Amino acid sequence: MFRRYLRFVRALSIDLVGRAGVVLVTSSAVVFLLFLLGNLTGVVTNAYVGLLSFMVLPALFVLGLILIPIGWYRTKARTGLSLRELVDRRFGPEELEGGPLGAPLVRMLALMTGLNVLILAIASLAGLHFMDQPQFCGTACHKVMNPEWTVYQQSPHSRVACVECHVGEGVKAHFDAKLNGLRQIWLATFNLYRRPIPTPVHTLRPARETCEKCHWPEKFYGNRLKTIVHYGDDRASTPRYTTLSLKVNTSLEEGGIHWHVARGITVRYASLDDERQEMIWVDVARPDGSHTRYVNRRLDEEPRSEDVRTMDCVDCHNRATHIYETPVGAVEARMRRGEIDRSLPWVKKVAVAALSGSYPSAEAARRGIASNVAAFYRRHDPAVLAGKAAAIDRTVAALQAAWERNVHPYMNLEWGTYPSFLGHRESKGCFRCHNRDLQDETGRWIPDDCTLCHSILAEDASGPFQNLETPGEKDPLRFKKEYLRQEFLHSLAR
Amino acid sequence: MRVSHAVVAGLVVVGLAVGAWGATGETTVAGRCMTCHKEKSPGLYQQWLGSAHAANSVTCLDCHKADRRESDAYEHYGAFIATLVTPKDCGRCHKREAEEVGNSYHATAGEILDSKDAYLAHVAGGEPVAIQGCEQCHGGKVIVDPQAPNKLSKKSWPNTGVGRLNPDGSKGSCTVCHTRHAFSKAQARQPEACGKCHLGPDHPQEEIYRESKHGNIFYTHRNEMNLDAAVWVPGVSYSAAPTCATCHMSATSTQKVTHDVGERIAWTLRPPVSKHKPDWQRKRKNMKEVCTACHENQLVDGHFYQFDATVRLYNEKFAKPATEIMKLVRKKGLMKHRAAFSNKIEWTYWELWHHEGRRARHGAAMMGPDYTWWHGIYDVAKNFYFEFLPEAEEYGDSEVNAAIEKLLEDNPMHNWMDRPTPELKKEIRSGTMQETYENLYGSH
Numbered sequence: 001m002f003r004r005y006l007r008f009v010r011a012l013s014i015d016l017v018g019r020a021g022v023v024l025v026t027s028s029a030v031v032f033l034l035f036l037l038g039n040l041t042g043v044v045t046n047a048y049v050g051l052l053s054f055m056v057l058p059a060l061f062v063l064g065l066i067l068i069p070i071g072w073y074r075t076k077a078r079t080g081l082s083l084r085e086l087v088d089r090r091f092g093p094e095e096l097e098g099g100p101l102g103a104p105l106v107r108m109l110a111l112m113t114g115l116n117v118l119i120l121a122i123a124s125l126a127g128l129h130f131m132d133q134p135q136f137c138g139t140a141c142h143k144v145m146n147p148e149w150t151v152y153q154q155s156p157h158s159r160v161a162c163v164e165c166h167v168g169e170g171v172k173a174h175f176d177a178k179l180n181g182l183r184q185i186w187l188a189t190f191n192l193y194r195r196p197i198p199t200p201v202h203t204l205r206p207a208r209e210t211c212e213k214c215h216w217p218e219k220f221y222g223n224r225l226k227t228i229v230h231y232g233d234d235r236a237s238t239p240r241y242t243t244l245s246l247k248v249n250t251s252l253e254e255g256g257i258h259w260h261v262a263r264g265i266t267v268r269y270a271s272l273d274d275e276r277q278e279m280i281w282v283d284v285a286r287p288d289g290s291h292t293r294y295v296n297r298r299l300d301e302e303p304r305s306e307d308v309r310t311m312d313c314v315d316c317h318n319r320a321t322h323i324y325e326t327p328v329g330a331v332e333a334r335m336r337r338g339e340i341d342r343s344l345p346w347v348k349k350v351a352v353a354a355l356s357g358s359y360p361s362a363e364a365a366r367r368g369i370a371s372n373v374a375a376f377y378r379r380h381d382p383a384v385l386a387g388k389a390a391a392i393d394r395t396v397a398a399l400q401a402a403w404e405r406n407v408h409p410y411m412n413l414e415w416g417t418y419p420s421f422l423g424h425r426e427s428k429g430c431f432r433c434h435n436r437d438l439q440d441e442t443g444r445w446i447p448d449d450c451t452l453c454h455s456i457l458a459e460d461a462s463g464p465f466q467n468l469e470t471p472g473e474k475d476p477l478r479f480k481k482e483y484l485r486q487e488f489l490h491s492l493a494r
Numbered sequence: 495m496r497v498s499h500a501v502v503a504g505l506v507v508v509g510l511a512v513g514a515w516g517a518t519g520e521t522t523v524a525g526r527c528m529t530c531h532k533e534k535s536p537g538l539y540q541q542w543l544g545s546a547h548a549a550n551s552v553t554c555l556d557c558h559k560a561d562r563r564e565s566d567a568y569e570h571y572g573a574f575i576a577t578l579v580t581p582k583d584c585g586r587c588h589k590r591e592a593e594e595v596g597n598s599y600h601a602t603a604g605e606i607l608d609s610k611d612a613y614l615a616h617v618a619g620g621e622p623v624a625i626q627g628c629e630q631c632h633g634g635k636v637i638v639d640p641q642a643p644n645k646l647s648k649k650s651w652p653n654t655g656v657g658r659l660n661p662d663g664s665k666g667s668c669t670v671c672h673t674r675h676a677f678s679k680a681q682a683r684q685p686e687a688c689g690k691c692h693l694g695p696d697h698p699q700e701e702i703y704r705e706s707k708h709g710n711i712f713y714t715h716r717n718e719m720n721l722d723a724a725v726w727v728p729g730v731s732y733s734a735a736p737t738c739a740t741c742h743m744s745a746t747s748t749q750k751v752t753h754d755v756g757e758r759i760a761w762t763l764r765p766p767v768s769k770h771k772p773d774w775q776r777k778r779k780n781m782k783e784v785c786t787a788c789h790e791n792q793l794v795d796g797h798f799y800q801f802d803a804t805v806r807l808y809n810e811k812f813a814k815p816a817t818e819i820m821k822l823v824r825k826k827g828l829m830k831h832r833a834a835f836s837n838k839i840e841w842t843y844w845e846l847w848h849h850e851g852r853r854a855r856h857g858a859a860m861m862g863p864d865y866t867w868w869h870g871i872y873d874v875a876k877n878f879y880f881e882f883l884p885e886a887e888e889y890g891d892s893e894v895n896a897a898i899e900k901l902l903e904d905n906p907m908h909n910w911m912d913r914p915t916p917e918l919k920k921e922i923r924s925g926t927m928q929e930t931y932e933n934l935y936g937s938h
Contacts, residue, residue: 448530483522483524
């Protein structure tokens with residue numbers, strides 16, 4: 001059988017081109033099958049090997065298949081012989097004599113064609129599957145995607161594949177994605193892309209198709225208690241607690257935060273540009289058919305049509321996955337998790353100063369963070385340097401990792417390049433729309449009360465529920481606490 | 495059974511809470527103000543939180559609450575408030591202080607609207623500079639604008655002028671010295687508080703203080719001034735140095751604190767020719783009492799002996815003759831243009847008394863030698879001899895020229911100009927020159 005195969009391919013290699021085709025087809029098929037085996041068994045996971053196995057090898061395979069008939073065509077033209085004559089010359093009569101299942105050549109051709117189709121099918125399917133894996137998206141264009149890939153892996157959605165949100169459903173979505181991918185390969189190859197990459201607000205999949213597969217609006221009910229811990233710049237890095245009861249429900253009656261995406265509610269807005277920071281108008285349509293338009297009394301610009309948008313998840317949750325921290329936020333989160341040692345004096349202040357330094361590269365950042373921290377203690381508290389060396393090392397390592405997670409000099413991605421619109425701490429957030437400039441024709445503005453979205457159970461307080469405790473007679477904040485306690489109880493009873 | 499009891503109990507608690515919510519008292523309304531303003535104007539909130547007001551449960555509403563019938567009242571998240579807080583509002587608690595301020599010269603500062611200064615700003619400058627330049631110190635008339643979100647016209651708010659004319663009829667603004675929202679005593683006691691207005695070419699009190707020994711010691715020993723003491727008495731609660739407030743307002747061992755800044759000022763050093771103020775002996779005595787917290791009587795008497803002489807020197811040698819000549823020029827209609835301040839000589843005369851003459855007098859009052867002479871009388875003399883008189887002579891009017899000639903030839907203070915220098919120097923050395931000025935010194 002093998003000898004028959006050898007004879008067949010030898011006869012097929014009619015000239016140099018035909019021979020090259022045969023060699024290409026055979027070798028790429030063998031290597032492909034080997035890599036496929038490696039991939040299936042989990043031995044090979046590298047994205048570049050994946051690119052080779054599922055894109056380059058199949059391409060070479062097809063190229064080889066094309067070269068073979070070209071070789072035959074060239075020979076035919078050169079010798080002036082007919083195809084029949086050429087076949088007769090290349091293959092012996094025993095190959096051409098018909099048996100019960102046709103001539104052996106025909107059978108061999110059918111077998112090989114079947115095999116080729118099979119290999120191509122496997123390659124396509126495996127290729128598509130490979131390209132659906134986050135590993136591919138995250139590491140194939142590694143310089144470009146490294147920031148997003150890094151933060152994605154540490155995000156709440158790290159078990160949700162990129163394509164679940166970025167590609168969408170159906171053939172067209174897949175086709176668009178691949179086409180866009182080709183464009184991006186072009187941009188990446190010739191270094192034509194912008195750094196930092198602007199948020200692709202116009203090409204994002206609609207949230208209704210993506211986010212709502214898991215987080216559908218009816219799912220949000222009740223209130224969500226959240227305690228935020230800030231640490232002071234004092235020697236003890238004293239913790240201060242802010243506890244919010246977030247009114248996240250979707251109910252039309254209660255008017256919780258997710259009211260914006262409740263069934264029957266359509267909120268549309270026109271922003272000044274696609275940064276979506278400044279609103280020209282905001283329009284809300286209600287289930288009863290009524291609608292109200294709030295117009296920014298400080299602007300008289302006309303919106304461009306592409307900046308008019310129906311609000312969905314990403315208008316607030318703009319960093320649901322690719323979450324970048326602020327220096328203070330990064331330090332406080334690591335302090336809370338214990339990665340930064342709170343027993344070090346002044347550690348909050350030192351850590352934020354070290355982390356927010358301006359470093360041109362990861363290597364410079366590693367050195368700079370270590371030397372910043374050491375220099376502080378050498379100057380202000382030398383005993384700590386010797387006595388708590390291990391804690392300092394651990395803190396420095398945590399800070400270095402935090403820097404590398406959040407700052408990517410190659411992509412010009414610094415602290416604060418991609419602020420989050422959630423809340424109102426990192427950016428204007430909710431107050432982009434909820435402010436006194438956006439008024440309806442009667443002069444009412446979109447409500448901006450603090451307790452509209454959350455009850456406040458503690459605010460920069462020494463305990464997480466300070467507003468629920470009975471304040472002292474001399475407490476200057478007792479009226480505030482009393483108000484907030486009542487507001488909270490009222491929100492529960494609603 | 496137990497569970498249902500718990501549920502009922504829970505419902506009762508919640509019901510009570512909701513009941514309480516329905517009947518929100520003023521205190522919880524204030525709590526609501528604080529909740530939002532902590533976020534939306536955190537600086538303001540933090541200033542209040544650290545203030546004596548916060549420590550004594552004085553909340554936003556205590557100052558800002560308004561009756562809906564008041565012209566500047568408006569509804570803000572369900573509560574009627576006014577942005578503008580006037581001495582009348584502050585006087586609800588600080589009664590004596592509000593009364594003293596109301597009776598003080600400070601409270602009349604808004605009357606500048608009809609004075610020369612405001613005229614000059616309007617004709618030579620224009621409304622924007624009158625609003626920002628004049629009214630921010632002197633105080634403007636607060637205009638209620640029903641269309642404005644806070645019911646105040648943008649042309650008249652912000653304004654913290656010391657003589658602000660408020661819609662409720664009161665005059666002034668406490669926040670000019672007690673800056674909101676900390677209303678810190680310590681701040682009002684320091685010279686920078688007064689320096690908000692009392693500085694510059696026409697009344698450089700802050701600069702003079704800085705030059706004086708008093709200022710010198712203050713800036714060196716600021717942290718020994720016990721500035722936030724509840725009762726602040728020189729020689730008792732602090733002794734390093736006096737500030738503006740110490741001499742003009744603060745309590746002493748014998749006097750109460752006063753918010754009428756004129757209570758210890760004997761001369762008016764403001765007008766072209768200085769005069770004693772009504773009841774000036776008592777006021778001078780008040781000031782001397784302050785001085786004696788640190789100084790003995792002879793030093794105090796000596797200072798005022800020197801000071802009074804410099805004021806009279808300015809009056810007699812320059813201010814009165816210049817004013818007389820200016821009157822004559824006006825009376826005879828010699829000036830080319832009709833309007834006030836449309837002729838150069840008017841500006842020259844104005845600077846003579848309003849800038850240079852005041853600098854000299856204030857410098858003398860507060861022991862700033864450089865302001866008394868180089869920024870003061872030196873500039874007055876230079877102006878008088880080489881600008882003002884030549885400009886008056888340029889009209890070629892015989893009556894004016896005769897007056898000038900008479901002054902320069904007959905007046906013993908002025909007739910030095912055509913005499914040989916060695917002779918004048920000899921007179922200075924022998925003391926005969928000084929005798930010319932002997933009558934300027936008072937008896938005490």
